[in-house]
Amino acid sequence: MLEPAGGVQREQPGGRNPQQPVLSLAGIIKEFRGQRVLHGVDFELRCGEVHALAGSNGSGKSTLMKVVYGAHQPSQGTMEVRGAIVRFRSPVHALRAGIAAVPQELPLFSRLSVAENIFFGDLPRRRGVVRWRHVHRRAMDVLAQVDAEHRIDPAREVWQLDLAAQQLVSIARALAHGADIIVFDEPTSSLGTADTERLFAVIAGLRAEGRAVGFISQRLDDILAVADRVSVLRDGRMVGELAVGDATTDGIAALMVGHATTALASRRVAPAGSKVLEVNRLSAGGHLRGLTFSVGAGEVVGLAGLPGSGAEDVLPALLGRRATTGGSVRIRGRDMTHSSLRRRIRAGVAYVSGDRRGEGLVRAQTVAFNLALVLNNRARLVPISHLRQRRKVEEVVSKLRIHPADPAALVATLSGGNQQKVVVGRWLLVEPHLWLLSDPTRGVDVHSRAEIHALVREQVSTGESSALMTSSDTRELLEVCDRLIVIDHGEIVAELDPGETTEHQVLALAGGASSQGGR
Amino acid sequence: MPPEAVEPRSSPTAAPRGAGTSATTIAASATRGWPAWRAPRWVHGRIRNFLGATIALAILVVLLTIAESSFLTAGNLKNLLVTNATLFIVSTGMTYVMISAGFDLSIGAMMAVSEELLYELLKNGVPALAAIVIVLLVGFVVGTLLNGVLIGVFGVNFFVATLGTMTLFYGLVDVVTNGASETITSSTLASFGNGTLWGVPMPVVVVVVTIALGGFILRWTPFGRSIYGTGGNREAARLAGVPDRLVIMSVYGVAGLCGALAGVVDAGRLAAATPTDGSSIALVSGAAVLLGGTSLFGGIGGLSGTVVGVLVIGVLGDGVNLLGVSDFWQNVVTGAVLIGAILLDRLQKRGQVLH
Numbered sequence: 001m002l003e004p005a006g007g008v009q010r011e012q013p014g015g016r017n018p019q020q021p022v023l024s025l026a027g028i029i030k031e032f033r034g035q036r037v038l039h040g041v042d043f044e045l046r047c048g049e050v051h052a053l054a055g056s057n058g059s060g061k062s063t064l065m066k067v068v069y070g071a072h073q074p075s076q077g078t079m080e081v082r083g084a085i086v087r088f089r090s091p092v093h094a095l096r097a098g099i100a101a102v103p104q105e106l107p108l109f110s111r112l113s114v115a116e117n118i119f120f121g122d123l124p125r126r127r128g129v130v131r132w133r134h135v136h137r138r139a140m141d142v143l144a145q146v147d148a149e150h151r152i153d154p155a156r157e158v159w160q161l162d163l164a165a166q167q168l169v170s171i172a173r174a175l176a177h178g179a180d181i182i183v184f185d186e187p188t189s190s191l192g193t194a195d196t197e198r199l200f201a202v203i204a205g206l207r208a209e210g211r212a213v214g215f216i217s218q219r220l221d222d223i224l225a226v227a228d229r230v231s232v233l234r235d236g237r238m239v240g241e242l243a244v245g246d247a248t249t250d251g252i253a254a255l256m257v258g259h260a261t262t263a264l265a266s267r268r269v270a271p272a273g274s275k276v277l278e279v280n281r282l283s284a285g286g287h288l289r290g291l292t293f294s295v296g297a298g299e300v301v302g303l304a305g306l307p308g309s310g311a312e313d314v315l316p317a318l319l320g321r322r323a324t325t326g327g328s329v330r331i332r333g334r335d336m337t338h339s340s341l342r343r344r345i346r347a348g349v350a351y352v353s354g355d356r357r358g359e360g361l362v363r364a365q366t367v368a369f370n371l372a373l374v375l376n377n378r379a380r381l382v383p384i385s386h387l388r389q390r391r392k393v394e395e396v397v398s399k400l401r402i403h404p405a406d407p408a409a410l411v412a413t414l415s416g417g418n419q420q421k422v423v424v425g426r427w428l429l430v431e432p433h434l435w436l437l438s439d440p441t442r443g444v445d446v447h448s449r450a451e452i453h454a455l456v457r458e459q460v461s462t463g464e465s466s467a468l469m470t471s472s473d474t475r476e477l478l479e480v481c482d483r484l485i486v487i488d489h490g491e492i493v494a495e496l497d498p499g500e501t502t503e504h505q506v507l508a509l510a511g512g513a514s515s516q517g518g519r
Numbered sequence: 520m521p522p523e524a525v526e527p528r529s530s531p532t533a534a535p536r537g538a539g540t541s542a543t544t545i546a547a548s549a550t551r552g553w554p555a556w557r558a559p560r561w562v563h564g565r566i567r568n569f570l571g572a573t574i575a576l577a578i579l580v581v582l583l584t585i586a587e588s589s590f591l592t593a594g595n596l597k598n599l600l601v602t603n604a605t606l607f608i609v610s611t612g613m614t615y616v617m618i619s620a621g622f623d624l625s626i627g628a629m630m631a632v633s634e635e636l637l638y639e640l641l642k643n644g645v646p647a648l649a650a651i652v653i654v655l656l657v658g659f660v661v662g663t664l665l666n667g668v669l670i671g672v673f674g675v676n677f678f679v680a681t682l683g684t685m686t687l688f689y690g691l692v693d694v695v696t697n698g699a700s701e702t703i704t705s706s707t708l709a710s711f712g713n714g715t716l717w718g719v720p721m722p723v724v725v726v727v728v729t730i731a732l733g734g735f736i737l738r739w740t741p742f743g744r745s746i747y748g749t750g751g752n753r754e755a756a757r758l759a760g761v762p763d764r765l766v767i768m769s770v771y772g773v774a775g776l777c778g779a780l781a782g783v784v785d786a787g788r789l790a791a792a793t794p795t796d797g798s799s800i801a802l803v804s805g806a807a808v809l810l811g812g813t814s815l816f817g818g819i820g821g822l823s824g825t826v827v828g829v830l831v832i833g834v835l836g837d838g839v840n841l842l843g844v845s846d847f848w849q850n851v852v853t854g855a856v857l858i859g860a861i862l863l864d865r866l867q868k869r870g871q872v873l874h
Contacts, residue, residue: 319758345760359758362751364818369747376744377760379769383739426759 022047022212023068023099023181028077030063037063039236040077045181045212050203052215052227052244056256056507057472060236061216062185068214069101069183070094081181092121099181100174108158108166108173115139115154118173142172146202164195171202182206183214188222189308192286193489200226218306220249221512232256249511253504275333276434276466279318282327287313289490290327295434300460300467302481302498304474306510310490311470315436318468319351320344332433345377348433348465352424354442360423361411367422368393368407374426396425400455417448424452428459435459435467441476453480474503486510568812569824571860575810576831583838590841597720601788603833604722605630605781607826609797610804610811611733612777614825617808618737619770620750620817621670621677623662626804627797628688629778630785633658634792635692637708637783638701647707655779662775663768671767685801692794701792712787722784729780733773734822746770751818806857807832831856 021044030038037060045051045068055061066072067079070088079086081097088094091101108117115136116123123130124138139154148168158166167187174182184203188196203226206213217223223230223244230247232240232255240255277295282288287310295301305311316322318329320341328337331347339347353359361370371393376384393407400421402414411422420441427435435456441449457480460467471477477484478498486494486509494509583590600607609626616623633654640650669680714721737743748756749766757763778797786792811828813820832853839849 341757342760342762351758353758358752359754360752362748362755362818364751364814364816365747369744372744373748373756373759373761376741376748377756377762378741379745379762379765380741381736382741383735384741384744386739 020047021045023079023081025064025067025074025079026077028064028067028074028079030060030067030072031075037236038067038074041233041236041238043068043231043238045214047180047212048207048210049229050207050213050215050227052217052223052230053233054217054220054223054230054252054256055233056218056474058235059233059256061233064233065101065183065185065214065216068094068181069099071101095174095177095179098179099183100177100179101183101185102167102170102174102187103185108169110159111157113154114143114152114156114158114161114169117158117169118142118154118176120173122177138176139172142176143168145175145205146171147198147205148172163190164192164198167191167199168202171206180210181212181214183216185216186218186307187215188217188219189306191308196222218507219308219511220252220508223247223252224249234258249508250504253508253511256507257502257504276331277318277468278328278330280328280330282314282317282324282329283490284313284317284322284324287490288317288324291487291490291492292327293485293492293495295466295468297466298460298463299483300456300469300481302477302484303468303470303487304477304484304506304510305470305487309488309510311487311510312438313490314487315351315438315468315470318344318436319349342377345374348431349436350427350430350432350434351436352427352438352440354420354439354444356416356419356423361419363412365411366407367397367402367409367411367414370411370422371396371407371426371429375429392429396428399428400425401451415445415448416443417445420444420452421448424455431464433465435465435469437467437469437471439471440469442472449476456480474506478503478506488512568819568821569810569827569860570812571863572810572812572824572827572831574863575856575860576827576834579831579834579838583834583841587838587841590838595837595841597723599833599837600723600726601720602837603829604726604788605785605797606800606804606807606833607726607829608729608777608781608784609800610807610825610829611729611822612774613801613804613808614811614813614820614822615733615737615746615770615773616677617805617813617815618750618817618820619746619767620753620815621767621770622681622801622805622815623666623771623774623778624678624681624801625666625685625688626681626774626778627800628685628692629658629662629775630782630797630800631692631792631794632661632688633779633782634786634796635695635701635794637786638703638792639695641703641705641708647705651708651711651783654783655776658779658782659772659776662778663772665771666775667768667771670771671764689794689798696792696794698794700794703786703790703792708783708787709790710787712784712789722788725780725784729777730822730826737822742766742769747818749817803832803853804829806853810857810860831860 024044026042028038028041028043029036041060041064043053043064053061053064063072067074070091070093073087081099086097088097109120112120118139119135124134125131136154140149143149143152143154146168148165152161152165152168158169161169171182187199191199203213203215215223215227224247227244230242230244230252231238232252234256239258242251274297275294276297279291279293281290281292283290291314303311303314313322317324320339324337328335330336331344331349334347336344336347357363362373368390372389375389375392390407397405397407402418402421402425411419414422424440437456441452444452456467459465469477469481478501481498484496484498484501484506485492486496486506488510496506589595612626613623636657637650637654640653641647645653665684666681669675670677711721716724737746745756745761745766748759748761749763753763782796785796807828808820808825809815809828810831811820811824811826813824835852835856836849839846839852
């Protein structure tokens, strides 16, 4: 597929009828362990067209795209490429059929050169020996196709490049392998404005060459900027297809959410007491640009924003895990801008993450150990009163109805919901003042989820403490929070009352509706 | 629950459905094809972690008692404990390090360093007790500041860091001694190695005190619990406020201290400073700690298991000796027992449903 002369087995992409779908999926059903994620979806890509796929978290859009590029095999349904029915075993198999993916996590070999990455798996050889000079020269040609021959040195190792450049290398790799169907999975989520525009120019170039482009994004303004057509997926079903000329961010957001949603019933207005957290012009590189907000005692505040908007950088910055470049953070009146994570925790910060495996649990240990983790977090040699600790631990186990109610059970044998209760419960032993909740009910069953929400509300309602929360599920923010801050491009773009806000308003605002004229 | 949350991570090379064997069948046979072995109900608590080693030890003791009448005598058992005193002490430090998800290859080199330091101090007229205290302090400080800082603060891989310090320590000892052993003549030190307290050999007393104190700290203090937390999931521990760097630094300090203490005991027992001492003890003690149910990946284990692990290796060596078999066979048998015990452990873990 690499040699333009002699190696071409397919007709030139530009030569086909643009109305003919080059790839079409029909009735695709995908199940994971009996749970249906895609319910019979139809989808097609045409030559010389950018077809976007929109949908909120969990709608199944990533799954659908993974089916397209061979990372998932459909449970039912057919897939045709250029009129022939195909069944891909793997992404490599799909690549041989001309389909390439540029996913969020770029699977490049970071310690190999750009040139080797581009041709990896099919290095030009003569009698089995790699022709390195040839590799580098040809890499330049391919990089020129994505307009990067002056920006990227093919001899560089990939880890030395920034994310935007790595993305271009991924695209170049797809082109070098002869792909004429290219699927982008959330490509703009970690790019700045300038890099995003450059990427769009490259995508426009691919379209002009007659290639078919699939584009998944939650950023509705990006979709409007780059796509010709947009399909909307909701809960594993295709709910609409629009020509971009007719679409607005608001219209797409409404389709993503469904028309049935209305503003949730207004909750009691929490009396915002003394300020527990004051954030003043907080900046962190290009990710956060001068955020100013505060959280009062007795209040649950939500942070909404798409991946890459900066919303997910706020909690790490408040914890002291992420370096900040300006501004100040005050917790209960004390300046903690430059304090260590441990100091902040001593000052009453509790951090609950939905990433139980990575950030939550010591999986090799018991429930009791994990609950007592915060209590025992000092490197002291003073003896512990195991008896008193066991009593406290048992209190939490029964209060949170952790099942099984056995503190000696290995935490890894619990269900996801009960594991998450352990992550939340450990902080009850120290009575924190500021709960930082990062997607606190990810992968948690409905019942435990409601219990965790109730617990947070109960903790906050004492009037002593408050909570700041992010979630990949906008509905959760609307249900739980008293106030919602929407972040885009590292700035606060709106502050909403969840009682008077619908999910699609939040999605539209987060997806760039407020900056629609900007791009 | 959003549907995407339940997706299994699919590898690009996963076999397709319907093409020969499907990926799900392969996964299923990997978990179901092997027998899952469960410890019986009456086996409680911690001992589950080193049940394999306990069984191995029991079988060994029974077999040796039958085969060799001199095995189960007070004299032989005393001899067994004294011979393995350094292994007990070193394994105590190694347990700390391995619970923190690390390893200390330099722990044996620390023995050689401390013996040499002890010799130099005594030669220069430092009183024996003071010299011992100094040596122990140096072991702790060097362990903390060299291995501990490299691994805990700079994030150097523990294998690389301690391989480096091990080489460095042995090199330094050779430079100072020119590779020759030195005789130590100190009655205090000799009583430390060969004396008795209420009829119990001093090395055994040191072992008991070390293990008791080490076990207490591990189990009953926040520092001890923090080692388990840091080893089991460093990020989670850090986010719960555990001072992870300090914990890792201290753990290598404890290993250094134990290495130095083992050096003192050995120097006392042999009345000599040997530049090659401890050259294989790090790996042997690692095997003992593993046998004792402490995970290489950190977060679980304890000293009670380590005691059993050391005893298995010690009894094996003693038995091989008594039966007049070549010493070389000892390693063959130790290796086989290690593999068997750990396999048993794996099979037991299979029986548990993890989420």
